[in-house]
Amino acid sequence: MAPVTYERGPVLTPRAQDFPRWYQDVVDKAELADNGPVRGTMVIRPYGYALWERVQAEVDARIKRAGAENVYLPLLIPESYLQREAEHVEGFSPELAVVTHAGGKELPEPLVVRPTSETVFGESMARWIQGHRDLPLLLNQWANVVRWELRPRLFLRTTEFLWQEGHTAHATRADASAYARRIHLQVYRDFFHDVLALPVHVGLKTARERFAGAVNTLACEAMMGDGKALQVATSHEMGQNFATAFDIRYADADGGRPLCWTTSWGLSTRVVGGLVMGHGDDRGLVVPPALAPTQVVVVVVKEDEASLGAARRIQEQLSAAGVRVKVDRRTDQGFGRRVTGWELKGVPVRLEVGPRDVGEGVVTLVRRNSGERRRPTLEAVASLVPALLQQVQGDLLQRGRQRLRDRTADVSSVPEAAEAARTGFGRIPWRTLGVDGEAELARNAVTVRCLQRPDGSLPEADDEDDLVAVVARSY
């Protein structure tokens, strides 16, 4: 399908011509975000933030169903706190932003702007956990973090980003492991499939790719429109490493004070970048209805009484049916320009209401994902839309699955794996690839995204027989 031009000419660089440039164009023209005054930071505009608020609402509801409670920990952390953590993970040092002056003078000890809150979580959990009744302790935080970024890209890699960061403590390894898997599958994978309509590979990271200090890192890896992988969420089993660093213990029934087993897990504003690259096309964003802040826009063609009345009635009926609907009555602006704007923003369904339509008792309905147009009657439209939104949601997930299948090759050698990763994902037996093959691929910027069982499910550990490595280039 040719890009929509109307009176303005194409507004986006075609994806096939220059994917990174197309991405930047969408972020700009769909008014998602601008660059902030400090390199690598972003000004998230109303539409970009509305998408993030919808991500937050859906993920937060799932986190709460999994029993975790939200907290808020401080932005500024004494530099000495990060030393403690440095005993079990490599320091963040080049990533850190450091406050040396405050209150009009130099501070006796520098403060770090949190790159994560894990040190304060560790210290707080050690204080809050007394006995076994306090376990499991299931906490989460929504906050901003700062990690100095040398090659920033809006949403994908920014110096400051927004995320949620869960930390939990358990009495047994089995309980910690089960909870990390519960979050990974019932919060993250569920969100990506059912809301974002992005199929994800789930699996374990290899030792090379694992989070420092974790005994297992579980990843969700999605395929973007250019065949590259985007890691959209990770969950870590920390074993007793984190509990050791922060002395997180509990009094058990026998009078002992054993260490807890902990997990951590996160998802960030990077997901908005995944939405753009996972579903977008040459006309802009394509937002799945389950996520869309605006599911239906009613575009009033001309400011006549009949059109306005019809638009208002449709809005009332759809709102009453639980549809997120907006009326665009900016008739002092060109119709084509407004339509281009709504297509750029990826609103799933557009209803065009003009005097001719209303005269004929119909409305023009356009599906954003397929461009398909129909002209249902004014009476039928309200009952038709909710089912249509569900169908669009299903079609997007289906299309994502199809792309994942079409662009994933089962291969049996390192060169074949490298070749597969030029256009998509490769799946290769882990015992065929091995750490040497992994290192060889890495020299060409191809990485093992995750290890999974042959049926695609999550392994218990990375030493299971028959594991398959999913390899790809990645963001």
Add this chain to the structure above:
Amino acid sequence: MAPVTYERGPVLTPRAQDFPRWYQDVVDKAELADNGPVRGTMVIRPYGYALWERVQAEVDARIKRAGAENVYLPLLIPESYLQREAEHVEGFSPELAVVTHAGGKELPEPLVVRPTSETVFGESMARWIQGHRDLPLLLNQWANVVRWELRPRLFLRTTEFLWQEGHTAHATRADASAYARRIHLQVYRDFFHDVLALPVHVGLKTARERFAGAVNTLACEAMMGDGKALQVATSHEMGQNFATAFDIRYADADGGRPLCWTTSWGLSTRVVGGLVMGHGDDRGLVVPPALAPTQVVVVVVKEDEASLGAARRIQEQLSAAGVRVKVDRRTDQGFGRRVTGWELKGVPVRLEVGPRDVGEGVVTLVRRNSGERRRPTLEAVASLVPALLQQVQGDLLQRGRQRLRDRTADVSSVPEAAEAARTGFGRIPWRTLGVDGEAELARNAVTVRCLQRPDGSLPEADDEDDLVAVVARSY
């Protein structure tokens, strides 16, 4: 009524004995927040954060109904940005936390951790506003900010706090003024009255107390349990001062580029402190039902089948009726201790379900605010509770109004005003007090909280005849 003791003895310092100590005890024992590792910062615990999430949800819904959209602006701001603002407001300098090192080296220009986002709002609005069609531009942000605090108190005055910060631009002064008033009355006052059940005085700040750069500052002032005032929200009409500093202009129909008229308005985690001090008693927090994360707690006395079954049925029925209900079945812990805990947390209604109650087909219902107990039948309880919650909400607002009336004295001289402020608020004609009287009161830490019309309504400007000054000591 004597403090509840059960087996543990009194857990809180009595309010009458030491109000500040009582406040600190409630924050600690109700598990609202701990001190963070950096002086003046706080670790907001699950229950404290759940209260803040409810504040956010209610205020955010009202802000959206007023047409404003949320954005997110960067945490770090180049130091030079604050110079621009310094032309119209006094610098924040001693309040600022300054990042001098990042990415492993010293930065060419220091970065400031935002004390507010107003400079980035100003710069972004100047870029986003082109023509009159872009007006009004109605924006809001929920974020953390840092202002170095020498005498911190949890929630009331902290170095880092959470807040919302709205900024809007308009074509005319009348439109800006009307919008600031709309936010002040329909968002803030409405929230304080209808959700927090805290009556507030609304009025204008005097020139002495006004926000630097504002032409009018509108305040909401609530009375705390000790008779002191807490400023819980402010809205500013910035005239064209802010637009001048950031060159926020629009192309009008005549080809001119006039300056916009702007507003800003904010409310912070200080509100949680206001909840504690506005409603709390010697047993702890008293949370109004409209705000309460948990409106009803069902305390299972013993772990027998009949009690558990009854508790589950009550939970299902209340959930279905839209009540936020929790079941406490920690029967391995003492009953009295659990009851003390729920009273500390201020849950409005407690239902105690024990084998004797269930045997008699009843449940014990206790109202937190009055301590009143009754024993409705198991069948009646679900239909009784929603109306009871409404009644408690109304009673709390009524009690707040009564206190405000009882502890506000109409006075007619400066010494009388100072005397009134020892135990509550004084109301004195502004022309009697004047700026000299204001300065005299200030020497005794009594300030004009706001200027209002004799009927308590919001004046248009501070030069109206017959204005009344509300004076008090304050937090």
